[in-house]
Amino acid sequence: MIELKNVTKTFKKKNSQVTALSNVSLVVPQGRILGVIGASGAGKSTLIRCVNLLEKPTSGQVIVNGQNLTNLSASELAKARRHIGMIFQHFNLLSSRTVFENIAFPLELDNTPKAAIKDRVNELLKLVGLEEKANEYPANLSGGQKQRVAIARTLANNPKVLLCDEATSALDPATTRSILALLKDINQRFNITILLITHEMNVVKAICNEVAVISDGRLIERGSVSDVFSYPDTVLAKQFITSSLHAALPVEYEERLTAEPSGKNHPVVKLEFSGRSAEATILSEASRLFEVDNNIISAQMDYTGGVKYGIMLIEVSGTPGNTKNSLAYYSSKHIDVEVLGYV
Numbered sequence: 259m260i261e262l263k264n265v266t267k268t269f270k271k272k273n274s275q276v277t278a279l280s281n282v283s284l285v286v287p288q289g290r291i292l293g294v295i296g297a298s299g300a301g302k303s304t305l306i307r308c309v310n311l312l313e314k315p316t317s318g319q320v321i322v323n324g325q326n327l328t329n330l331s332a333s334e335l336a337k338a339r340r341h342i343g344m345i346f347q348h349f350n351l352l353s354s355r356t357v358f359e360n361i362a363f364p365l366e367l368d369n370t371p372k373a374a375i376k377d378r379v380n381e382l383l384k385l386v387g388l389e390e391k392a393n394e395y396p397a398n399l400s401g402g403q404k405q406r407v408a409i410a411r412t413l414a415n416n417p418k419v420l421l422c423d424e425a426t427s428a429l430d431p432a433t434t435r436s437i438l439a440l441l442k443d444i445n446q447r448f449n450i451t452i453l454l455i456t457h458e459m460n461v462v463k464a465i466c467n468e469v470a471v472i473s474d475g476r477l478i479e480r481g482s483v484s485d486v487f488s489y490p491d492t493v494l495a496k497q498f499i500t501s502s503l504h505a506a507l508p509v510e511y512e513e514r515l516t517a518e519p520s521g522k523n524h525p526v527v528k529l530e531f532s533g534r535s536a537e538a539t540i541l542s543e544a545s546r547l548f549e550v551d552n553n554i555i556s557a558q559m560d561y562t563g564g565v566k567y568g569i570m571l572i573e574v575s576g577t578p579g580n581t582k583n584s585l586a587y588y589s590s591k592h593i594d595v596e597v598l599g600y601v
């Protein structure tokens with residue numbers, strides 16, 4: 259449904275040029291949700307804006323719904339864009355129009371008869387749960403409600419593709435979850451293909467089937483969400499996965515932490531489990547095998563796409579030899595082991 263073939267985008271400045279996208283190729287099959295994740299400046303916005311040609315690629319092809327957009331005339335492109343919805347981080351609503359009028363806007367541009375507009379807008383208001391707000395102005399809505407209006411507006415023309423440009427980045431976690439649930443619902447109900455860009459792995463985890471990692475304008479990793487979570491190939495993918503987990507050392511531990519072992523103190527160890535690691539029951543195994551006690555200080559284990567992964571901070575008590583052997587045992591089971599210090 260969406261295909262980018264060797265897309266490169268270079269921005270020329272007075273004395274220099276920036277290559278925002280470098281030979282990017284990707285495919286999003288119909289009805290699937292692909293998340294592109296990357297750090298600030300990696301090229302995410304440029305990538306998504308190339309899909310509807312808000313940015314014209316310097317080279318390469320953009321094919322949406324079987325149509326090569328890079329070959330179209332301005333009027334043909336305007337027509338093709340009606341089937342490509344887009345939602346933005348800052349909603350981009352028209353402040354002088356009510357919720358109803360915002361959603362009606364694309365239908366008016368399409369010369370839809372008034373009665374049909376009314377029916378369609380009411381249907382969309384119901385879909386996004388905003389029937390009560392039809393006559394409100396955007397200024398009187400919460401961020402989540404504004405994004406619901408933007409989603410309804412973009413669905414008005416029955417797009418086949420929805421592009422989401424950091425659509426939940428301005429929202430709190432609970433509102434983010436509800437907007438992501440709405441997007442998933444829309445994807446399943448209408449079989450709409452979704453390409454979203456984000457800097458948060460939690461967004462990918464919540465709704466994407468596949469994920470691609472972008473860095474310096476290049477796609478450096480791509481796979482099903484469960485595969486990338488199980489076997490992240492790149493350090494960057496791993497960092498994004500870890501950043502979606504929170505297992506912090508309590509202040510009380512931090513204050514007591516020393517860099518060197520004294521013979522009497524115990525190591526505080528960070529264990530990172532990925533899909534290829536053994537289960538967390540490995541702690542009791544190691545306890546039995548090496549006569550160590552593992553005190554769990556903080557932990558977050560999670561499941562994505564049937565894969566279990568997570569972080570644990572543990573304090574290990576035992577003889578120095580046994581402690582060392584238990585840590586080596588974890589490493590042999592594909593758990594990343596890092597000694598943070600000693601308490």
Ligand SMILES: Nc1ncnc2c1ncn2[C@@H]1O[C@H](COP(=O)(O)OP(=O)(O)OP(=O)(O)O)[C@@H](O)[C@H]1O
Nearest residue numbers: 269276277278296297298299300301302303304305
């Ligand atoms: N219109 C432009 N003119 C010149 N340079 C640009 C333009 N748009 C983007 N760039 C540059 O291209 C690179 C990629 O920018 P882009 O906005 O696509 O990144 P991003 O991953 O979306 O970042 P962020 O998450 O911070 O929005 C950056 O180096 C940026 O400075």
